[in-house]
Amino acid sequence: MTAQRVGWDKLSGVQQWMLEQVLGIEPAGEDEKPKPRTSQADKWALHLAAARQFFEREGHLRVPRKHVETIVAGSEDGDEDQEQRDVPLKVGAWVSNQRSRAASLTPERVQQLSKIGMRWA
Known part of the structure; x- marks a missing residue:
């Protein structure tokens, strides 16, 4: 029902x-009603924004594995249906996972992470 x-x-x-x-x-x-599902591309963009925020604040991307970064996500294009909200992201685990999956990442994603100070080794 x-x-x-x-x-x-x-x-x-x-x-x-x-x-x-x-x-x-x-x-x-x-x-x-259930919330709409977040696409993999949207999840990537959110985590990348969290990693960028960490890098800009700390000056490096040596994120502790258990670190949670909170970013403000929501309407950036003026969409009034989507409100801004704080989103806690496990960016430490995400950065570690991207580092271990470096060989399978697209060149574009490798470049995006390298640009914000990713250490690959």
């Missing part, structure tokens, strides 16, 4: 009517 409540707009008028009138089910409110 959760699927019907959340996907109410995708149901036909007859389905909506039956759910409301026969079963007493109403559409889910905005606060009940």
Whole structure:
């Protein structure tokens, strides 16, 4: 039933009517709907921004493995539907993982990390 409540707009008028009138089910409110999933490219961009923020503050990218960096994420292009929020990211583990996966990273990503002081060895 959760699927019907959340996907109410995708149901036909007859389905909506039956759910409301026969079963007493109403559409889910905005606060009940799941958050949209974050793409891998968006996750990369968030972690890269956190690593850049750490580098600008500390002057190096020798991040302790357990370090959590909080960045402000949200609307940068004026999209009013997306509010700004603090996002804590495990940037220490992420930097360590990127270092160990250096051989499989794209040249563009290697360049982005090198630009902010990544030590590859």
